[in-house]
Every structure is written in structure tokens, then in C-alpha cells.
Amino acid sequence: MTISYEKFNLKEVINASGRMTILGVSKVSENVLAAQKFGGEHFFEMSELSIQTGAYLAKLLNVEDAQVVSSASAGIAQSVAALIGEGSVYHAYHPYTDKITKREIILPKGHNVDYGTPVEVMVEQGGGQVVEAGYANMCSPEHIEMMITNQTAAILYIKSHHTVQKSMLSVEEAAAVAKKYNLPLVVDAAAEEDLFKYIEAGADLVIYSGAKAIEGPSAGLVIGKKTYIEWIRLQGKGIGRAMKIGKDNILGFTQAVEDYVKNGSESGDSMNERLAPFIADLNQIKNIEAKVVQDGAGREIYRASIKVNGLKSAKEVIKELKAESPAIYTREYQANNGIIEFDIRSVNEAEMNKIVARLTAIMK
Numbered sequence: 001m002t003i004s005y006e007k008f009n010l011k012e013v014i015n016a017s018g019r020m021t022i023l024g025v026s027k028v029s030e031n032v033l034a035a036q037k038f039g040g041e042h043f044f045e046m047s048e049l050s051i052q053t054g055a056y057l058a059k060l061l062n063v064e065d066a067q068v069v070s071s072a073s074a075g076i077a078q079s080v081a082a083l084i085g086e087g088s089v090y091h092a093y094h095p096y097t098d099k100i101t102k103r104e105i106i107l108p109k110g111h112n113v114d115y116g117t118p119v120e121v122m123v124e125q126g127g128g129q130v131v132e133a134g135y136a137n138m139c140s141p142e143h144i145e146m147m148i149t150n151q152t153a154a155i156l157y158i159k160s161h162h163t164v165q166k167s168m169l170s171v172e173e174a175a176a177v178a179k180k181y182n183l184p185l186v187v188d189a190a191a192e193e194d195l196f197k198y199i200e201a202g203a204d205l206v207i208y209s210g211a212k213a214i215e216g217p218s219a220g221l222v223i224g225k226k227t228y229i230e231w232i233r234l235q236g237k238g239i240g241r242a243m244k245i246g247k248d249n250i251l252g253f254t255q256a257v258e259d260y261v262k263n264g265s266e267s268g269d270s271m272n273e274r275l276a277p278f279i280a281d282l283n284q285i286k287n288i289e290a291k292v293v294q295d296g297a298g299r300e301i302y303r304a305s306i307k308v309n310g311l312k313s314a315k316e317v318i319k320e321l322k323a324e325s326p327a328i329y330t331r332e333y334q335a336n337n338g339i340i341e342f343d344i345r346s347v348n349e350a351e352m353n354k355i356v357a358r359l360t361a362i363m364k
């Protein structure tokens, strides 16, 4: 039997919710699949594969060096371990040894979030100890400075919609503090779209997630200073082994970064164009009013927003959309106000038609 949803008794899923880890994040392109296939069907000198794909990506991204890792989380843990061990092989073999005490990682308190896993868990996996700076609602450069001791190994900055946004220092400000005290600055930009600006802002290491904005296979990317990247590679002899990435995904992800840098993500105009017939169809459905809305955080993302009227509540409709195969997942944040949003970045025309058919049946 070939692969199918039925083989494992699974529901087909239409993902109109955005880049969600619980649904597998994103779909990869034919180009990326071809690179994964080449990886799956051939052997490589693995250490060369790691170094050379890193060098290729570094050139593309205009940085000293880069390392493909298994996830952004692995990138955090291995960056922390690298900056604590500073290239020591003894440390790679004994990552949690008492003989090394310089383990403090300063993190703005409002950045100590849970993105599905608490940031702190990944720091501790890398052998670091989180030292929070500032308060839940504010962190200034001075707040970071006052937490620096001779046990500080690095400053960590989380650039994400998950964090507190107001009254937080900028990446540039964090970089200025790091520079003043001769400390490395690590930026976790896992879900961010810009692969250049945090390095340009002065970060020493920047971490991205493979399947989020970049739409690659399961992977992560760390870019930055050559010495630090070499220290990260050394973790492959230690904690990195439990976070190993396969040759198929190293090649697939490298292709995904190349395509992403060349083509970017889908433009707002393209989304609006694809949304127009979908909105028209949705407006034909009884008790539904549909319109296009822009992303709340002002990103160039446009979505279909429907207001559910009549006897069924938005929450009931959301539940029924998920109940059958294909299970249709939407953005549920405004369900309390009777609103359901459809993010179409990973939804094609055929799937939009299935959504319309299913909603028509639900609203009958």
C-alpha cells in the first residue's frame, strides 16, 4: 500500500489557520521535495555536507557562516551550549560539568515565553541558566546591563509575536549592550520573515525555524559569526547528537532558503487576488458575511473573515468544520465575536472550494 491518509486512519487536513506547529507548520514546494529526494537517495561525507551547505547559505545571506540544525529549538540549545563551552571538547563531552560556571544567559523577562515549549527549557538543555532582566512589561538597555556579571555567557533576545511588545529594548539596543561588555548576542527570530536585518542590527547569532516563514522541511538555521558557528558544529559530538538532522532535510531546507531569498513569500496582491473568488463564494452562503481583512499585526498577510449569523454560533461552526475529513482548521481568536478567519497562505483553490462546500452544508 502506498502512503495515504487512510493507511494510518488519519483525517485529511486543510490548514486555513496559518503556520501552526500542531498541523505540521507548512507544505514544501516541488523544488524542495526534489532536493530532499536527492538527499534521501545518495550518500555524503556528512561533515562536509554540513560545512558546505552552511557556507552556501552564508554567502546567500551575507554572513560569516551558517549551520543547518534540526529545529529553531535545537538552535537555541546548541547556541547556548556553544557559547558556554567556547569550543572546548571537554565541555562537549561534559556539557553540564561543575568545572564550568560561566552559564548565565540574560533574557528580557517579557521574552521568557512559551512558544509551544518555554524558552527557558531550551536554554537549560544547552546548560545555561536564565537570568531575567527588567519586568514583565518593560526592559531597557540598563535593565540588561545591571544583570551582567562575570558569570554571564550571553544575552538572548526573542523576536516574536509571542513576547511582550511594549517598552522592550530593540535588537540594536541589545547589540550595543552586548558590544560594550564584549558578550555575544543571540537573537531567536524563529518565525520572522527577514533573514538579514537582525545580523545587520548587530546580533552575533540569529536563529530561524525551517518550516515557518521559510516554508522548508523540518529544520532550523543558525547564522552569524564564524567562530560561534564552529562551536555550534562541535555540539554534534555532544548534546547536538540528540538533535540530529538528516541529509534529506539539510538539502531540502537549503533549497527552501535559496527559493525564499529569491522569491520571498506570497505577496499581499497575490493573496488578495486568490481571495476574491473565495470571498464571493462565501457571501453566497446563508447567514455568512465575508470580507478581506489584513493581519492584526500589520504584516502583508490578507485573510478571509466571516461573520456568522443565524442560529449556529461561530464556535459551533468551527467545531463542525474540524469534525469530518477533510478537517478544516481556521483562525479562532475572534470566535467570541462571531468571527472566523481563513488564512489562505497554505490553501489552494481546490481546498477553498471544499471549504465553501462544507460551510454551505453546515449553514443549511
Ligand SMILES: *Cc1c(COP(=O)(O)O)cnc(C)c1O
Pocket: 021, 070, 071, 072, 073, 074, 115, 158, 159, 160, 162, 188, 189, 190, 191, 208, 209, 210, 219, 220
Ligand atoms: C516556533 C518558535 C520556536 C521553535 O521553533 P522550532 O523550529 O519549532 O523548534 C522558537 N522560538 C520562537 C519565538 C518560535 O516562534
